Amino acid sequence: MSLRLGDTVLFIAALFIVLLALPSFCLAAENTIGVIMTGDIPYYQELHKSFMARLGQLGLASKTEVLVQKPYPDHISLSNAARKLIAMEGDVIVVYGAPAAVAVVKERTKIPMVYAAVYEPFMSELKTRYSTGVYVRLSISSLLRYLRSLRQIKTLGVVYSSNEEDSVYQFSELAKLAAQYGMKVDGINLKRHQEAQAMLAKRRVDAVLITGSSVAHMAMGQIIEYAKANAIPYASFFLSTDARAMVSLAANPNQQGEKIADKTQKILDGVSPDKVRSDAATEIELVFNMKDATSMGMKLPMELVTEATKLIK
Amino acid sequence: MMKARHYMTFLLIMAAVMVWPLRAWGDTEILIGLIPEENIFNQMDRHRPLAAYLSKKVGATVRFTILSRYGDVMDRFVSRKMDGAFFGVFTGVLAIDRIDAEPIARPVGLSGSSIVQSYIFVRNDSGIRDVNDMKGKRIVFVDRATVTGYLYALSYLREHGVASPETYFREVSFAGSHGSTIYAVLDGRADIGTVKSTIFQKLVAKDPVIKEELSIIARSRELPDTTLFLRKDLPQSLRAKIKAALLAMDREPEGVNVLKKLEAQKFIDAKKEDFAAFYDIARTAGISVKTYKYR
Numbered sequence: 150m151s152l153r154l155g156d157t158v159l160f161i162a163a164l165f166i167v168l169l170a171l172p173s174f175c176l177a178a179e180n181t182i183g184v185i186m187t188g189d190i191p192y193y194q195e196l197h198k199s200f201m202a203r204l205g206q207l208g209l210a211s212k213t214e215v216l217v218q219k220p221y222p223d224h225i226s227l228s229n230a231a232r233k234l235i236a237m238e239g240d241v242i243v244v245y246g247a248p249a250a251v252a253v254v255k256e257r258t259k260i261p262m263v264y265a266a267v268y269e270p271f272m273s274e275l276k277t278r279y280s281t282g283v284y285v286r287l288s289i290s291s292l293l294r295y296l297r298s299l300r301q302i303k304t305l306g307v308v309y310s311s312n313e314e315d316s317v318y319q320f321s322e323l324a325k326l327a328a329q330y331g332m333k334v335d336g337i338n339l340k341r342h343q344e345a346q347a348m349l350a351k352r353r354v355d356a357v358l359i360t361g362s363s364v365a366h367m368a369m370g371q372i373i374e375y376a377k378a379n380a381i382p383y384a385s386f387f388l389s390t391d392a393r394a395m396v397s398l399a400a401n402p403n404q405q406g407e408k409i410a411d412k413t414q415k416i417l418d419g420v421s422p423d424k425v426r427s428d429a430a431t432e433i434e435l436v437f438n439m440k441d442a443t444s445m446g447m448k449l450p451m452e453l454v455t456e457a458t459k460l461i462k
Numbered sequence: 463m464m465k466a467r468h469y470m471t472f473l474l475i476m477a478a479v480m481v482w483p484l485r486a487w488g489d490t491e492i493l494i495g496l497i498p499e500e501n502i503f504n505q506m507d508r509h510r511p512l513a514a515y516l517s518k519k520v521g522a523t524v525r526f527t528i529l530s531r532y533g534d535v536m537d538r539f540v541s542r543k544m545d546g547a548f549f550g551v552f553t554g555v556l557a558i559d560r561i562d563a564e565p566i567a568r569p570v571g572l573s574g575s576s577i578v579q580s581y582i583f584v585r586n587d588s589g590i591r592d593v594n595d596m597k598g599k600r601i602v603f604v605d606r607a608t609v610t611g612y613l614y615a616l617s618y619l620r621e622h623g624v625a626s627p628e629t630y631f632r633e634v635s636f637a638g639s640h641g642s643t644i645y646a647v648l649d650g651r652a653d654i655g656t657v658k659s660t661i662f663q664k665l666v667a668k669d670p671v672i673k674e675e676l677s678i679i680a681r682s683r684e685l686p687d688t689t690l691f692l693r694k695d696l697p698q699s700l701r702a703k704i705k706a707a708l709l710a711m712d713r714e715p716e717g718v719n720v721l722k723k724l725e726a727q728k729f730i731d732a733k734k735e736d737f738a739a740f741y742d743i744a745r746t747a748g749i750s751v752k753t754y755k756y757r
Contacts, residue, residue, distance in 0.1 A: 269587075286587065290671050291649040329671055398649060431600060431633070433651045451503045456645045 187246030188363025199406025
């Protein structure tokens with residue numbers, strides 16, 4: 150009954166594989182979280198950093214596997230990312246931005262979803278038993294008002310993306326407001342960020358307002374270059390640490406990251422998402438990039454200087 | 463000869479003594495403080511022509527200065543040896559109570575009104591319609607030393623069963639001016655605000671979109687608008703001159719131009735009794751002027 154050499158080799162190989170796999174099996178994460186960003190932009194990166202930091206504070210980082218998807222902000226890429234995470238059967242799907250949240254809801258999954266940076270008018274589309282999160286209420290008229298205080302605007306360029314529903318909504322709201330102020334609106338529908346330079350080159354606008362579109366923010370460098378070359382003011386609904394708008398009105402990403410980590414913890418503890426209250430981001434920042442405004446010879450409106458929560462000098 | 467020289471010297475001294483008060487006011491300035499109600503640069507721009515006008519009428523240099531913040535108003539008034547100030551309702555009551563200042567006159571706004579109200583307001587899309595909806599939200603006041611920007615809201619909240627705003631609201635902040643309070647709510651940096659009606663109306667007139675975005679959910683009773691007070695120890699003749707100049711402004715072309723820049727129709731007489739309504743609000747808010755810590 151002695152073992153043949155081939156059997157012995159086979160036995161040793163099998164044992165080796167089991168021993169190799171054992172540590173990773175023993176250390177396997179207790180939880181799996183899938184994250185989808187609507188585009189890889191600094192605002193969502195910042196939000197995610199705070200989310201991870203808070204998970205660490207809650208003692209979840211070491212026992213949680215976090216898989217991050219950064220699809221291009223178009224319907225197909227977002228839908229693919231959502232399907233991948235659903236197929237993975239994680240415990241929670243965390244999404245940044247309305248388009249990613251809508252993509253997950255469309256898949257009709259029962260995996261709990263926690264959203265952040267979702268523009269409030271889209272909340273109705275996300276109201277399912279399986280979702281909760283942090284939404285953002287932003288005043289379109291305020292950002293336009295501050296932009297107007299920098300320069301008289303006859304034609305306003307609005308950068309949006311028809312692939313991102315929230316930015317389309319903001320564009321249509323801006324068009325209504327602009328009509329009230331007697332301004333013309335030139336909508337710049339950006340589907341790929343690489344197209345920004347070519348699309349902007351043809352325009353003659355007095356100011357640029359960048360909606361909460363990720364594609365637009367991926368093209369921020371080109372938009373700023375265009376604005377500086379034409380000495381026109383530019384404003385945005387996102388905050389950025391590198392390519393900053395002259396005026397930004399946005400919800401603080403760090404607060405949102407922390408809030409959704411707390412909500413995620415509750416869900417991981419077994420609380421049903423519909424029992425975890427969704428709430429609004431409360432830290433709204435108005436940032437005035439005085440450095441750029443001054444270098445471009447703009448007048449400094451006192452209203453903006455006094456109201457800004459942060460001044461960049 | 464000696465007698466005549468003594469007589470001449472006596473006459474010269476007497477003349478100098480008689481002329482001294484006039485020379486003193488001609489050379490020195492009358493410093494009048496302004497409480498920071500709105501954008502302070504706009505406020506100074508509006509008042510500068512009034513300073514020039516009064517200087518000419520009174521024969522002394524009248525100068526306006528912004529009092530840094532509401533809470534410091536009375537200390538600043540005393541420490542900077544001010545001669546007068548345009549005070550709001552609460553600071554006016556403090557001025558009467560603590561330094562025995564005299565209300566002189568107050569402007570009638572372009573709408574024809576010289577009274578104000580306090581408004582408690584929210585964004586239309588906030589879903590807040592009453593005190594119950596306010597629980598856990600962010601409220602922004604102007605300053606503890608204002609009726610229209612704080613004390614009325616305090617009395618309203620107490621009337622509706624909210625004894626401690628600090629625990630009822632998630633965040634309580636003070637914007638420092640009425641204009642900043644309005645912008646904080648408009649921008650979404652706060653959910654509820656409380657301000658003086660005239661500043662609210664002025665911003666709405668400038669930008670009608672604001673009216674569509676904000677809702678007023680409570681209004682106080684009518685109160686006197688910003689009033690000019692002067693120190694009681696200023697010579698009576700000078701106080702009378704200033705008052706007369708202000709009350710006659712709307713009857714002469716130069717005065718009308720200055721009023722236009724001030725965004726007022728005319729000045730009307732002001733009395734201590736105008737401030738009686740304050741005491742009802744103070745009672746409901748649970749404060750006493752003597753002991754209230756407004757700083």
